[in-house]
Amino acid sequence: METEEFKIQEENKNESKKTKNRKSNQMDMLHGKLAVKILLFSLPLAASSILQQLFNSADVAVVGRFAGSEALAAVGSNAPIIALFVNIFVGLSVGVNVAIANYIGQHKMKPIQEIIHTVMTFAVICGIAMVVIGMFIAKPILILIDTPKDVLDMAVLYLRIYFSGMPVIILYNFGAAILRSVGDTKRPMFCLIISGIVNVCLNLLFVIVFQMGVSGVAVATVIANTVSAGIVIYILLKEEEPLRFHPRKLKLKAPYLMKVFRIGAPSAVQTAVFSLSNVLIQSGINSFGPDAIAGSSTGLNFEYFTYFIISAYSQAAVTFVSQNYGAGNKERCRKAVRISMIEGMLFTAALSAVFMIFGEMFVGIYTKDAEVMKYALIRMKHVMLLELLTGTYEITAAALRGIGHSMLPAVLTILGSVCFRIVWMYTVFRKYHTYGMLMSVYLVSWIITGTMMMIAYVIITHKELREDKRAFD
Numbered sequence: 001m002e003t004e005e006f007k008i009q010e011e012n013k014n015e016s017k018k019t020k021n022r023k024s025n026q027m028d029m030l031h032g033k034l035a036v037k038i039l040l041f042s043l044p045l046a047a048s049s050i051l052q053q054l055f056n057s058a059d060v061a062v063v064g065r066f067a068g069s070e071a072l073a074a075v076g077s078n079a080p081i082i083a084l085f086v087n088i089f090v091g092l093s094v095g096v097n098v099a100i101a102n103y104i105g106q107h108k109m110k111p112i113q114e115i116i117h118t119v120m121t122f123a124v125i126c127g128i129a130m131v132v133i134g135m136f137i138a139k140p141i142l143i144l145i146d147t148p149k150d151v152l153d154m155a156v157l158y159l160r161i162y163f164s165g166m167p168v169i170i171l172y173n174f175g176a177a178i179l180r181s182v183g184d185t186k187r188p189m190f191c192l193i194i195s196g197i198v199n200v201c202l203n204l205l206f207v208i209v210f211q212m213g214v215s216g217v218a219v220a221t222v223i224a225n226t227v228s229a230g231i232v233i234y235i236l237l238k239e240e241e242p243l244r245f246h247p248r249k250l251k252l253k254a255p256y257l258m259k260v261f262r263i264g265a266p267s268a269v270q271t272a273v274f275s276l277s278n279v280l281i282q283s284g285i286n287s288f289g290p291d292a293i294a295g296s297s298t299g300l301n302f303e304y305f306t307y308f309i310i311s312a313y314s315q316a317a318v319t320f321v322s323q324n325y326g327a328g329n330k331e332r333c334r335k336a337v338r339i340s341m342i343e344g345m346l347f348t349a350a351l352s353a354v355f356m357i358f359g360e361m362f363v364g365i366y367t368k369d370a371e372v373m374k375y376a377l378i379r380m381k382h383v384m385l386l387e388l389l390t391g392t393y394e395i396t397a398a399a400l401r402g403i404g405h406s407m408l409p410a411v412l413t414i415l416g417s418v419c420f421r422i423v424w425m426y427t428v429f430r431k432y433h434t435y436g437m438l439m440s441v442y443l444v445s446w447i448i449t450g451t452m453m454m455i456a457y458v459i460i461t462h463k464e465l466r467e468d469k470r471a472f473d
Helices: 002-024 034-066 069-076 079-106 110-144 149-163 166-180 186-209 213-238 254-286 290-327 330-357 359-363 370-402 407-426 435-464
Strands: none
Touching: 034 069, 034 186, 034 213, 034 290, 034 330, 069 149, 069 213, 069 290, 079 110, 079 149, 079 166, 079 254, 079 290, 079 370, 110 149, 110 166, 110 254, 149 213, 149 290, 166 186, 166 213, 186 213, 254 290, 254 407, 254 435, 290 330, 290 359, 290 370, 330 359, 330 370, 330 435, 359 370, 370 407, 370 435, 407 435
16 A cells, blocks of 8 residues: 555656656746846757757868868858748748747637647648759759859759758747747757757768768758757657647648738748848859859858857747737837847857957868868958847847737848849949959848838837737737
8 A cells, every 4th residue: 555655656756847847948938037038048049050050060061071172062052042941931930939929928828739730730731842842943943043063963962852851841940939939949959959969970971981972961961850850849749738749630720820921921931032132142152163152151151150149039039029918018028129139249249259350260170272261251251240230130020020010020121131132233243243242242231121120110119019909819
């Protein structure tokens, strides 16, 4: 009898520990000191993105060191194309985050289950479609952006293999967005750390040992992405309600998909068109030859590191604002944006300064080719000087999405960044055809977009955060 009671007590203790652990992964965004909570939310998110990019940079480093500059250029020429398609679904995942976070703020739990199973069904369907589409468009799109003929075949091979992993990429992004909606940024970080280690190990194995070149790097990336998606899905399968994922409940429900699309679609269009402008800039980079392509892709890695800080704080802004707007905590919404802006821009400026001061040392990790290094350093000095300015439009745009205004940030970003960059390419760059002038387009477009977005933020929040609204429907 005593043994029986002892077993019951132990089971209760274990269950209590599990419940406590689950709750420790969530964050109360409606109460407490915002500066600390935003820091705790953002740093794991920034760290996970930076770590993931470090692991992805292994693609560039391993290929550059062991497969040559042409292979490096083949991988690098795909960066803006991959970003174009991946960012569409990253943008849609913002809608998932906002919708769930807003319901949490209103203490409405039932719709959360419907949203989770709708978006996971949508992820599977879109992922399969992207595999098929990728097989057909890989070569035409690489030709369209003037990829040099001597690297075209390798670039096409890399892109087709990469597209075969789109289903797991989409599943990971949607799954991570679900966890972020409750403030859980630590477990997605661990997913990326594990998958990143897998990626590095497989890169070394496939490229150095099996001499597979760009195909080895691509296959390693697909396997690593499968690992991260698998872990996120496993977490959701074990999560407590209402965040638990039940595969048998997979079903598309139009009202909930439309709610996600209302916020996510403009964001997806924005990021897609934004990436499209970068594809156009890539065609300008391609005009300088393989060394410029390789150098640009090398320098771009360090830009990613700094930008991920701003991106993390923009996701903090959208999540904190969404929950507090749903709960009617309007002043807390404003304060969350201010703190996100200050912390994000300061950390970004600090990391940018490190990369600019020790640029040669960092670039030397990826390549020893003097011409490639030259182009990488030019890019870093032009672009990273004012990288912190991306916060002026990314964080304010995130805040606007958090209160249900997603279309205006998309339009302003398209006008200030995309349209302006296209004009710059066909006017200023055409007249002054230098690599440095091409890179300057980033700085000018950030100033224009940031100015417009901050004005829009002040006008809209002055109205929205004074009205008696608790949520958007």
